[in-house]
Amino acid sequence: MTWNTPGLDGLPVYEKLRKLARNPFDLTAPKALSRDRILSYKAAAAGFDLLYSTQRVDDPVLNGLQQLADQSGAVDQFLAMKQGAVMNRIEGYASENRQVLHTACRDIFSDVPSNAEATQQAKQQLAKLQVFLAELENGKVTNARGETFTDYINIGIGGSDLGPRALYLALSAYAQKSRRVHFISNVDPDDAAGVLQNLDLARTLVGVVSKSGSTLETLTNEELVRTAYLRAGLDPRHHFLAITGKGSSMDDPGKYLRAFHMYDYIGGRYSATSMVGAVMLGFALGYDAFIKILRGAHEMDRAAEARDIRQNPALLLALLGIWNHNFLGHETLAILPYSQALLRFPAHLQQCDMESNGKSLARNGVKVTFDTGPIVWGEPGTNGQHAFYQLLHQGTAIVPAEFIGFRQSQHELDLEIKATTSQQKLVANLLAQALALATGRQHENPNRFFAGNRPSSILLADKLEPYTMGALLALYEAKIVMQGFIWNINSFDQEGVQLGKILADRFLDHMSIASQGEAGDRDAHPESWAMLAAAGILPEGRL
């Protein structure tokens, strides 16, 4: 099966949407935000409501977006992906040529999963994890002194760090007592040093996460941490876990207490519900809580199969994003969770979205003729309100926003002050921002004037818990791949990271040569030698 849809601007509905975009719905007009509009521009799935009355769309635009979904075959492609089609490819050129089956990790609740083989592999890994977690619990697996493990270091970078870390922080309110997780990702040696200085290594597990088993930063940090264990007189084999591709160089029972496997059909940025997230989250939250995450993700995956965009929050969010980005011309997207526990969720989405859709090539090997993935950024509210919201309201750039909020807090600690709780204040601020951005305000003082017509959506659930966290993760994963399908790009490779790696190796070669007092061939790459000198890494006289 090939998916060579023509790309956004080749679809019949493209010109119609362009015309509609010349005169988009005016949110600042009197009574534009009618009660009917607000109550009916709402979709729901897997515990989440998506409110979109504050987007610059009306029924004709929504009908056009429905046609866009239909004409691009977005849902058909999503179904094909879940079933195991080779979606990770560029036609006519060397490419990864892989299936894309992160959804299979959570397709474990039915007797007829979309891709039976991948789900079977996921179940085997889950069973292995369940046994391991029980052994930690019942004292069958301990450290050399027979003590239980209280801490866990996750060593990984990119998808082996951002998604798992975002989920851990989101759910740490529910962590088992006396179990804490720490993260080492950066090759910066101060990252590892900062984590190690306050830990009792004897009671700490170390999960090393790399699909290929060859990620430079991760292997370097593993070595740093192994050295610390050896210096402390501890045998790493009682502490280190491998989370890696089956058969990778890290898949070595001689070096690790246990190995858990991931497969080449799961990309790093989509791997949080595979063993990449499972081992660490299972340690912190318990096995059952992790299964709840999977259930939420799975139910959102199912909801993403709906062809009616008004019944499919993931697809609708994808289309609203394309409307804002390609038709209204807004370059960025702000993710604004009104939940401090989601503080690193925007960083996860930054990777998941920008690494997936920051592409210039269509899947048929031709350069695209329209904008692909937006720049994604954001911080939790209400904090952001005291930071960058000034620009959102009165800057010269227009930034579409996606608000995320919850009706209840996680902890029970809340107080009524001036007749409302903190949680009520939080939700009131979220709604107020969406409304203020949309309607703006007339004012005689031009510095107190707000132009309005700044579009946003609101995602709301009852409470941030394992189930809703899983659903939210899957909602955005589905949104991102749907956008890629409509743009006709490959959302699953990352060739753009390769050139930097090659040049970093060249700089490191130069540094080794120089530190050994050798001259090297300074004419071969004059620009990199000169940059090292300009940076003060080589004495200038050495050039």
Place this chain on the structure above:
Amino acid sequence: MTWNTPGLDGLPVYEKLRKLARNPFDLTAPKALSRDRILSYKAAAAGFDLLYSTQRVDDPVLNGLQQLADQSGAVDQFLAMKQGAVMNRIEGYASENRQVLHTACRDIFSDVPSNAEATQQAKQQLAKLQVFLAELENGKVTNARGETFTDYINIGIGGSDLGPRALYLALSAYAQKSRRVHFISNVDPDDAAGVLQNLDLARTLVGVVSKSGSTLETLTNEELVRTAYLRAGLDPRHHFLAITGKGSSMDDPGKYLRAFHMYDYIGGRYSATSMVGAVMLGFALGYDAFIKILRGAHEMDRAAEARDIRQNPALLLALLGIWNHNFLGHETLAILPYSQALLRFPAHLQQCDMESNGKSLARNGVKVTFDTGPIVWGEPGTNGQHAFYQLLHQGTAIVPAEFIGFRQSQHELDLEIKATTSQQKLVANLLAQALALATGRQHENPNRFFAGNRPSSILLADKLEPYTMGALLALYEAKIVMQGFIWNINSFDQEGVQLGKILADRFLDHMSIASQGEAGDRDAHPESWAMLAAAGILPEGRL
């Protein structure tokens, strides 16, 4: 003195720069990055080198940018600001009408400071802090049981949180043993709950930071934490410190162990070197380390007075930003520190830059006719390389970048693996990214083609220490205000945050009314009642 420069597009050099921008320097041309260019496109101040050979500028453009600086009077305005001119104003309309004197906080090293009165006030506060820190040290100030304090909670939001937090994380490698700092900012009750659950309150100081003494989030969180103290049988007056405007409602000796003052001429986002940062950082790092931060900041403030842009990294960075934003049309700016300790510095800059320059009104009360402040975002490298750099290299949007790096690590823990240390790997990656973005790469496989011509600058210092951290902070503060001067906007107010506050109060009113079972006037603001219903906060039937 008034500063009604015509604004960017009214300056004589504007058209010249527009013409030059039609054909900007091509970084991908053979030998474009010559040794001479790389070594000479470099400025230095206060421990930092700014390398800018990978920007799309050549000598004619740099000369044009020098004229832009001269014609806009950027340095004259900066000097006037330091001396106490009323820079925070909009002519002809109600506005804050304040001086802007954050630089006075660190202008304490000479006998003739630029503004003697403000510096005198800063010195008085520093003297008070020095005494207090000594009393903590020598046991004169303890808790009720005579024990020393080990922990410190900073309660503040926006400028009372982001800058201080970024500095603490940047320098926590140098924190005094057994002293730790925690931060509560968000009105989300889970933020405070998460911090409080693992603390020994009896040995914890609480610094409450609000210039006005009336910040909703901060007062709410203070109340939450006070309640926790009372429940623990502890008297808050032995633990709570006020950092507030002299005479504010928080300036109350009956409620606080000590009060430290800030003044109305220091805006929140520029306040990290005032008592806002000083008390917390003094507790964590010691008084002398804080003075080193001030010294670094002061020396960069002095360097920012140079009229030759090639000798003034702050001004040059401001001009390169304007070149990329207004002339080459790039909407965003990525801040990419190659230092894990700087993980929250981009979030600080997001506030400092976007709240300052996310404006649409010139200082003469007229709407600007060009783009003002960019969208600022970023994460540390090398982490970002495994996340969003795909888009930086191969996306359809071009994102100018500012790299920040250090030649040495903070901790001593580093290892040679494959003949180079982790710190060398970190710096090699930084240089490699700048080079790859600039030169790109030809390739027969279009998916492995890199277009290049993606501009960046590199800021490098020997080591991230109190002095360099102060210098880096001041470099960006000066950059941001210089851009505001050139755009002729008021970088010191934040009227854009007001509308959201008003609407949040309205939503809270509705919630109180509904929770008391009253009907309220549902016709007065139908859109906010409908949003509450759509959000599931009110039962829909209640509408």
